[in-house]
Amino acid sequence: MTALINVPAKARRGDVIEIRTLTSHIMETGFRHTMDGALVPRDIITSFTCRYNGTEIFRADLFPAIAANPYLSFFTVVQESGKFEFEWIGDNGYSSTASASITVE
């Protein structure tokens, strides 16, 4: 598990909640050189998706300008208890997932 997810454990129906995610990744820009002048190949996360009970609620296309260890926070309205699923996809076949549950009263 390389991701930190912060989702409230409980909420009332119709509440707007904040979701915070942080995942570990170098986000190598592809614009840096080594001391002897060789270009360091790009290695970034290009896409982040959050689904709630299977429905996409937030998505982002990421570029090299996103800092290392990408942090994203966003909001959603919760209507029923369920599971958030997070997916990061990137260069060189990188893929990572995480999930978190919420109880809605």
Added chain:
Amino acid sequence: MPATRRQFLSLAGSVTVAGTIPIVTMRPLEATPAMLSTAIRNVVGEASIRNGKVKLDIPPLVENGNTVPMTVSVASPMTATDYVKSIHVFNEKNPQPNIGNFYLNPSSGRAQFSTRIRLADTQKVVAIARLSDDTFWQVAADVVVTLAACTEEVN
């Protein structure tokens, strides 16, 4: 004695060399404002972009361009008929003009997100929101960067 054409040209040439070469060798990959407007047009198309509605929270002075916190929010009721579809963030002087595209929907409840970005130089950051009626709204912020990101050497 009046300067000859040859003397004038050699003088002009040396001024040009002194004035441009160091900049070119230090920043070979800088995005230009032309690249910025092309990147914006790729998203917006021919639609006009109005100022307003969008708020960009970013420090005006950052010491380390490798991690700059940024929050974008849009004044929108976020109802099923009036909501923010997407927010696109661009920069002026990184090697590449794109920072990120962020897609929302009515169930977002609040049109806001936060992330951390890299800035290679003192420059302008632009956030553009696309609303559900396909109008575009923008805001720009100037950021002074002390330590640049992106183009440093890897040790």
